[in-house]
Amino acid sequence: xxxxxxxxxxxxxxxxxxxxxxxxxxxxxxxxxxxxxxxxxxxxxxxxxxxxxxxxxxxxxxxxxxxxxxxxxxxxxxxxxxxxxxxxxxxxxxxxxxxxxxxxxxxxxxx
Amino acid sequence: xxxxxxxxxxxxxxxxxxxxxxxxxxxxxxxxxxxxxxxxxxxxxxxxxxxxxxxxxxxxxxxxxxxxxxxxxxxxxxxxxxxxxxxxxxxxxxxxxxxxxxxxxxxxxxxxx
Numbered sequence: 001x002x003x004x005x006x007x008x009x010x011x012x013x014x015x016x017x018x019x020x021x022x023x024x025x026x027x028x029x030x031x032x033x034x035x036x037x038x039x040x041x042x043x044x045x046x047x048x049x050x051x052x053x054x055x056x057x058x059x060x061x062x063x064x065x066x067x068x069x070x071x072x073x074x075x076x077x078x079x080x081x082x083x084x085x086x087x088x089x090x091x092x093x094x095x096x097x098x099x100x101x102x103x104x105x106x107x108x109x110x111x
Numbered sequence: 112x113x114x115x116x117x118x119x120x121x122x123x124x125x126x127x128x129x130x131x132x133x134x135x136x137x138x139x140x141x142x143x144x145x146x147x148x149x150x151x152x153x154x155x156x157x158x159x160x161x162x163x164x165x166x167x168x169x170x171x172x173x174x175x176x177x178x179x180x181x182x183x184x185x186x187x188x189x190x191x192x193x194x195x196x197x198x199x200x201x202x203x204x205x206x207x208x209x210x211x212x213x214x215x216x217x218x219x220x221x222x223x224x
């Protein structure tokens with residue numbers, strides 16, 4: 001099965017950089033995904049990693065190390081609108097589009 | 112391109128009743144997945160349909176069922192509602208056959224009293 005762990009809450013300052021970690025114990029997966037969810041809204045896709053390494057998309061980057069069972073989401077030049085929950089998820093092997101989510105990290109950005 | 116739509120957005124039902132929720136995927140997407148989100152359990156996978164076939168099912172009782180139509184629209188049904196079924200029900204569509212980006216709809220907020 002899959003067990004995905006993320007910190008429950010984080011706080012950061014506007015303009016700063018924050019790293020949200022995700023560790024997992026899984027028998028294997030096709031890809032690791034990051035989603036953003038503002039309160040009361042649907043999750044929106046941020047990035048995903050299939051291979052080890054860094055994927056960069058503007059202010060957001062995601063890193064994966066399969067050997068270490070570890071991923072992180074890096075948010076640069078934080079803005080107030082980045083206050084949201086960040087969800088780490090995997091699609092298990094043979095899972096087609098079945099996403100298994102972690103509990104999410106609630107990020108609060110303050111001035 | 113229109114996004115994923117879900118109807119209704121809000122629903123209040125009584126324990127023991129049944130409910131049907133609808134999801135229209137992004138045009139051209141053939142995969143529709145359903146998720147339940149609660150404060151205690153987070154986001155949990157219910158099932159996925161691709162070209163009218165259920166490919167995957169999560170760990171939910173048989174009271175939860177779904178189907179997909181030839182135009183890729185999907186419905187999920189919950190029978191004999193329980194208080195614990197109160198949740199946000201999200202559907203997501205994907206253009207690929209597996210492993211790619213999924214786009215979520217706004218969700219249906221179900222309250223069971």
